Amino acid sequence: MAEHFVQPPHWEWYILAYFFLGGLSGGAYALATMLRLIGGPRDEATARIGFLTAFPLLVACPILLALDLGQPLRFWHMLIDTTPGHLGPAFKDWSPMSVGSWVLLLYGVFAFVSFLEVLAPAGRSLSRILSGGIGRIFNVVGAILGLFIASYTGVLLSVSNQPIWSDTWALGGLFLASSLGGAAALLSWLARHRPEAESTERRLFSADRYFALLELVLIVLFFVNLAGAGTLARALAGPWAGFWGLVVVSLLLPLAGLGRPRPRTEVAAGSGSAPAGRAASGSRTMVLAGVLIGVLLMRFVVIFSAQY
Amino acid sequence: MPEAVGFFTDTSVCIGCKACEVACKEWNQLKGNKPTFLDSFDNTGKLDEENWRHVAFIDKVPDAAATTGNGAAWLMFSDVCKHCKHASCLEVCPTGAIIRTEFDTVFIQQDVCNGCRDCISACPFGVIGFNELSGTVHKCTFCYDRLQSGLMPACAKVCPTQAIQFGPLSEMQKRADARLGTLRAQGNTQASLYGRDDKVYGGLNAFFLLMDKPEVYGLPNEQNAVLPRRNNRPSYLGILVTAALGLVAGLAAFRDRGDARRAEEAARQTDTTERN
Numbered sequence: 001m002a003e004h005f006v007q008p009p010h011w012e013w014y015i016l017a018y019f020f021l022g023g024l025s026g027g028a029y030a031l032a033t034m035l036r037l038i039g040g041p042r043d044e045a046t047a048r049i050g051f052l053t054a055f056p057l058l059v060a061c062p063i064l065l066a067l068d069l070g071q072p073l074r075f076w077h078m079l080i081d082t083t084p085g086h087l088g089p090a091f092k093d094w095s096p097m098s099v100g101s102w103v104l105l106l107y108g109v110f111a112f113v114s115f116l117e118v119l120a121p122a123g124r125s126l127s128r129i130l131s132g133g134i135g136r137i138f139n140v141v142g143a144i145l146g147l148f149i150a151s152y153t154g155v156l157l158s159v160s161n162q163p164i165w166s167d168t169w170a171l172g173g174l175f176l177a178s179s180l181g182g183a184a185a186l187l188s189w190l191a192r193h194r195p196e197a198e199s200t201e202r203r204l205f206s207a208d209r210y211f212a213l214l215e216l217v218l219i220v221l222f223f224v225n226l227a228g229a230g231t232l233a234r235a236l237a238g239p240w241a242g243f244w245g246l247v248v249v250s251l252l253l254p255l256a257g258l259g260r261p262r263p264r265t266e267v268a269a270g271s272g273s274a275p276a277g278r279a280a281s282g283s284r285t286m287v288l289a290g291v292l293i294g295v296l297l298m299r300f301v302v303i304f305s306a307q308y
Numbered sequence: 309m310p311e312a313v314g315f316f317t318d319t320s321v322c323i324g325c326k327a328c329e330v331a332c333k334e335w336n337q338l339k340g341n342k343p344t345f346l347d348s349f350d351n352t353g354k355l356d357e358e359n360w361r362h363v364a365f366i367d368k369v370p371d372a373a374a375t376t377g378n379g380a381a382w383l384m385f386s387d388v389c390k391h392c393k394h395a396s397c398l399e400v401c402p403t404g405a406i407i408r409t410e411f412d413t414v415f416i417q418q419d420v421c422n423g424c425r426d427c428i429s430a431c432p433f434g435v436i437g438f439n440e441l442s443g444t445v446h447k448c449t450f451c452y453d454r455l456q457s458g459l460m461p462a463c464a465k466v467c468p469t470q471a472i473q474f475g476p477l478s479e480m481q482k483r484a485d486a487r488l489g490t491l492r493a494q495g496n497t498q499a500s501l502y503g504r505d506d507k508v509y510g511g512l513n514a515f516f517l518l519m520d521k522p523e524v525y526g527l528p529n530e531q532n533a534v535l536p537r538r539n540n541r542p543s544y545l546g547i548l549v550t551a552a553l554g555l556v557a558g559l560a561a562f563r564d565r566g567d568a569r570r571a572e573e574a575a576r577q578t579d580t581t582e583r584n
Binding site: 008038165 | 354356396399400401402403404405407417419420421422423424425426428429430431432433434436437438439440442443444445523526527528529532534536537539540542543544545546547549550551553554555557558559560561562563
């Protein structure tokens, strides 16, 4: 049984917002890369939406992180050690916050370049350079960094002595699965009016179902870890059990087939009634919003239940 | 290089006068928190940015009537930063603000710290606190400024019962061994040394003689005295496996184009039949 005598670090709303936006950004970049490399020519439209989304989502992250610091203007101390006589880069591969600071910087470069590449005409010469194999390698490296940003935050919480956080190895994976699921929902919603994206939406929906299943398994493993450490009761105390219930519901939505994209050609052709089509797309938006709220809630419960 | 210094805090002779708390605040110019009324003479509550020594009063009043040998009523415990050999706070600190000094103590450089609070999440003793005004974290400095001037830390200087002893670490360890021997010879079986050997975080520069199990004092026992980095490998492995499964899911969802097209057509057909 693990006994904890630590104090909470008071990582709260800024950190929650960062975990949410960073997760969606990394997930969107990774999915866009997969669509571009694995999918067909018709998936390219959604891949471009993914690259266009990943960077704006990321832009807020370093700002949120700096605002959470006690000394926001010293944000660069994460990268440069200013200890007198030891001036140089600050890097500890065993401290996820240190690794994460560097990867966030690096991923920012990749997300920005891919954003520019899609944003013609500004990126026209860029897209020429990145059109061939180099571009694919660039996307793969960016996707790996994106997956890291979407998941290392779970490791960061675990590499501590906090109750709940440090009692499990499942948080990194849990954050990753949820980021991918949330990004799939976000991209399919953003692509909903693109005629060529119809089949992509279908694929994103089936991917979302896999990710939801993966996340459910990881939630079970997370609880098994906590039960072994004796902190499960704390993780489910008071309101937290209810929040976990909502998270599970948000995962069951796509698994139950809700939010499945409808073939839209017939709506356009007028064979179905237009109001019915609008109602269907409205309810689909609600389901996708539910999935994204689940992504946010899961991080909320994990962050706050350990500290209060 | 100066010798490694040590605190030997002997709880068996602590009388709970809190002179250490006061001397620490005087020297380090800590204003302290507003006093709170707790279950005992303890108005401090816990170690934090304003309290670098905290005298805990632990209620051990026996339920049964006192007989010879069970007269213990209160355990008094002057808590402080342990200055661990393998320090969790120093391990996670991303800025390099937390360092080991030439005196083998753990010190937070106020001009390097940026207030990320990762050390607070790591310290297994709940020692470090965050100060809103300075925007940085604070804890016992082992009176680094006094050490540099050849003075002993304020709390040890003022302690009237020698419950807080200060000196070279090796000498402190010898003194603690002798004290434990004396207590054992007097028939006390509960006394033990905490952090004297390397079983708790590789050894503590501020170690203790306790009169009960560590967890009674709010200290992790040997099994629970673990470093944050233990979770790196399994957590990253969890990510790797999840990422691999995510890639497989992506391949399954995005690749099988024939299947997807067939499903699309089938869905369109059923939809049309439903409408008709």
